[in-house]
Every structure is written in C-alpha cells, then in structure tokens.
Amino acid sequence: MSSFKGYGKVDELEEQAFRLKTRKRLLIVTVSVIVLLAVIIGAVTGTVIHNRNSSSSPSPNTEPATQLTPSASLKAVCGVTQYPNSCFSSISSLKNSNTTDPEALFKLSLHVAINEASKLKDLPSTIKIGNDSKLESAIKVCETVFDDAVDKLNDSLSAMDVSSGEKLLSEAKINDLKTWISATMTDQETCLDSLEDINSTYVQEFRDAMQNSTEYASNSLAIVAKILGLLSNLNIPVHRRLLGYGGERSSVPEFPGWVSPGDRRLLQEQNLTAHVVVAKDGTGDFKTIQEAVNAVPKKNLTRFVIYVKQGTYEENVIMDKSTWNVMMYGDGKTKTIVSGKLNYVDGTATFNTATFAVAGRGFIAKDIGFINTAGAAKHQAVAFRSGSDQSVFYRCSFDAFQDTLYAHSNRQFYRDCDITGTIDFMFGNAAVVFQNCNIKPRQPMPNQFNTITAQGKKDPNQNTGISIQKCTISPLESNMTAPTYLGRPWKNFSTTVFLESNIDSFLNPSGWTEWIPNVDPPNTIFYAEYQNSGPGSSVDKRVTWAGYRPSLTDTEAAKFTVESFIQGNEWLPQTNVNFDSSL
Secondary structure, X not given: OOOOOOOOXXXXXXXXXXXXXXXXXXXXXXXHHHHHHHHHHHHHHHHHHHHHHHHOOOOOOOOOOOOOOHHHHHHHHHOOOOOHHHHHHHHHOOOOOOOOOHHHHHHHHHHHHHHXXXXXXXXXXXXXXXOOHHHHHHHHHXXXXXXXXXXXXXXXXXXXXXXXXXXXXXXXXXHHHHHHHHHHHHHHHHHXXXXXXXXXXXXXXXHHHHHHHHXXXXXXXXXXXXXXXXXXXXXXXXXXXXXXXXXXXXXXXXXXXXXXXXXXXXHHOOOOOOOEEEOOOOOOOEOOHHHHHHOOOOOOOOOEEEEEOOEEEEOOEEEOOOOOOEEEEOOOOOOEEEEEOOOOOOOOOHHXXXXXXXXXXXXXXXXXXXXXXXXXXXXXXXXXXXXXXXXXXXXXEEEOOEOOEEEOOOEEEEEOOEEEEOEEEEEEOOEEEEEOOEEEEOOOOOOOOEEEEEEOXXXXXXXXXXXXXXXXEOOOOOOOOOOEEEXXXXXXXXXXXXXXXXXXXXXXXXXXXXXXXXXXXOOOOEEEEEOOEOOOOOOOOOOOOOOXXXXXXXXXXXXXXXXXXXXXXXXXXHHOXXXXXOO
C-alpha cells in the first residue's frame, strides 16, 4: 500500500539469502561458543596461575603454566561475533593487542569502533542537497545520530575505568554496556532508515561507508554480551565499576528499583516545588517549554523539575543528549498538552517529526499529553520520541496516527499511559516496558490496516524489544472497522511480547501480520504472547511463523519483565513511579 512507508524493507531474494547466512552463522557460533568456554576460561585461569607462581618463591618441581597465545585468545573472542574476520583483523593491527585478557580485548574493540564511527561524522557534509527538503531533513538525522553514536561508545569505554580495589565485572555494568552499544547500532541504522524513507539515491553510499562502523560496534556488543557476561556469571576476576543511577530497591513492591527515593517522592507528591514554571499566560518563568528546557544546566547530575501549567503548547520541543535528569510534569494528560504537526508528507524525516523529542538520560514525564495533529493523510507523524536511557513516563498520553510513539533506543518505562494511533504506532528499538497502559488503535484511512507495534532489532546481541504487560488493548472508536494486528516485524531480529494484557474482540484472529505482504518473516524474530485475557486473546488462529510463540513458560515470560528486561529494580525506585517488577 502506498501509504505504508517501509523502514529498512528488504525483498524476497534478500530474505532468502539472509536465512541461509543465518543458518551458517548459527552453526559457526555454536562451535565457537564451545571452544570459547574452554579457551577463555583456560586463558584467565592460566593467567591467575601464572600470577600466583610469579608472586611465590620459585620451586624446581613447579612446571610453568601453559599460556594461551594472544592470537588464539583473540580468535576465540572474535569467534562469538557476527563478523569474526573484521574483529580479528581490526584488533590484531593495534599495538596493544598482544594480550590474552578478554577485558583488554574488549577495550581494544571499543577503540576500533570509536575510531571508525568518528569518521562518519563528516559524511553528511559531503552530500550535495540542493533544493531537496526531504533529503536535507534526512541528512540532518544522520548528523544527529552519528554524533550520538560516538558519544555512547565513549561512554562505554569510560565505564571500563576502575577504582582501586574493584575486581569483578558487575551485572549492572554489563547491562549498561549492552544498552549503550545497542543504542549506538540503532543510531547508525536510523540514518539509513531516514534515507530509505525517501528512496534516496545515497542509501547504498551511506551503507557502504557505514559497513566497518556497523561491524565493529556489533563485534563489541557480542564480546560484552557473550564473553564478559559469561566471565561475570562465573565470578572470574575482571574489573568493575558500578554505573547508572543506582539507588536502593523500593520498599513498595509496585515501584521499580532504578528510581531513587527522591524521584519516587516527586512522582507521588501532588504539590511539587519546581525549579522553573512554564505558563502561556505569562504567570511563570517562561511562556514556552523549549525556553525552560534551554535553562537546564548541561549534563546536570541532580533532578531538575519543570512544571508546565495547563494549556496547549504548540511547539516542537527538543531535549538534546546533554540535557540530563529532567522531570517535567503538568496538570494532567488532558490539560497540559504539547502539540505539533510536523510530518513526512510535508518534507520532514520521520525521526524529526516528533512534537517532543528527548535524548538526555534520566528523563521523567508526568501528567502531560503529547500530540501530533498532522492526521492520517500525512503518514508518519510522531508525537513523542525518546532515546533517553532510564526514562520514565507516568500518566501521560501520546496521540497521533501513524508512528505515534517512537521508543527509539535505551531503557524506557511507561506506566498508566494512553497511546493512540494507526500504523506502527508504537515502534523503535529501545528496551521498553509498557505497564498498565491503555493502547487504543483508531480508524485509519480507507483500505489501511492497523499495526500496534513495529520493533526494530537488527542485531541478535542487542538487548532490545517491546514488552507490553498488564495493558488494555481496545479500539478508540466503538465503530472501528479496520483490520488490526498486534504488530509486524520491522527488522530481522524484531522482538515483541504481550504479557498478561486484556485484548478486546476487535483484533484480527491471526494476531500479527507480515512486513512484506505474503512473505513470512525470518525465523530469527521473537514474537510471543503470555497469559493474555479478553475475547481477542485466543491464539487458536494465530500466525504459524517459526519466530512466533503462542505461549511462553513462566521462566521465558519473566525475561521480559521490568526486573529482567530493563533492570528496573536497579533504577526505577528513584523515580517514584508505581511498577510491577515481575509477572
């Protein structure tokens, strides 16, 4: 359908080639993992033995420990990646690669990824845009996401610094690294998405230029996910430093753990004290939200509170990557409204159509409505976009048609929110949990159908996906007639689950639909349902895709809860938002 713009769409031949390549990779990875367990543990154990022997008096009866060669160690480490050849060649060329330490090799992989990603920052400036407004908008997206990608890689490298006495790599740190490197890959993919949206002739040029950067970031992600995580689980000594917002576990079971007691109080209190007040009538510090955002100190380490008084604020608000730890609250999701109308048809790239966009870490929104009024005829028109790590949205509303809510990247949590839309209206590649939300498909244009989700996981090691738990899925209009589905797989490793939710009778019995009409998605996707209720929850007539699971075990479903999927018990208690940490 002409109104359905694809995000990274591939043809049938590409799908077949991908499936064949995937089977080969699975075989290679399986063998590599078996070898890896022996080689890495042997390398680390050998190093420990060697150090013990070195620190004690030499004995004529003690044989020197057999040491694994640096080359063999590097091959073992690279064997778990998607691109073992580029992993080995890029790291072995560095002067510091003469090591068997997995952590040191991971750091080298990050240096390689940073160097290559930094080269991309100049690529957009080489494009001759002329009078093409859509191309200009897409190139601006590339400039933004390339810059963000380098920052996230640098954050990952900085996280490897250690303090005296720290010995073990923590689970929290592993999760941070996986999140940030996953977001780096999503950033780079977003550039291609924007160019593909407009069928740009520059797509292949950018894809070729990005190949090394994409592979190197993927290699780093695989190493941290499969090797450092393994060593952490085995309690093998490697360095650690706890990162993130931390905070004690909530004493209230409905609240996730990564929200501090102070933020918890902010979310519970009815009469908050704000640092600045926004009011259209001039009774506050600023008349526009963007002015208030601009007043936030860059990379602010403490909570900065902005109160937006009742009213409709017609503006497009951008909170960049340096705007940290902001809490913004209004007088209610139907009283304090941020409204915009940027859209794809009128020349703006999907990424930049957002009425409100936030990239800085630790954002909290409470009692505010976000709307894009462009309408169905304007196609992609985002109401809200978030790339904010450990962000929380409480009692908010998101209202538009196609592409309403763009959960772009990093860890996000939505509680007691209303989300309304038509095509792919909850999409992106964040690690995101929606809990106790009202999800309301609406009538689209004639001959269109609704898809609630479109998840964009591109690499098997990304810790991303959409988890919808204890939500209510029902139509906005009682007379809605459009066929409606829970989602369609946007990328090859698309991951979406519906848990313990109530689904009304309007849902098409097949439940899900293909991205490419009449072509089953690759078997690498993960789509599943678990203990849903309501007349639309029956799985008897669901799709029969290889990557679809009509039911999960309790253990499998638990992987997509707040506690497991977004490590919510570590940071949500700080925000003071109610949450259920488990099933």
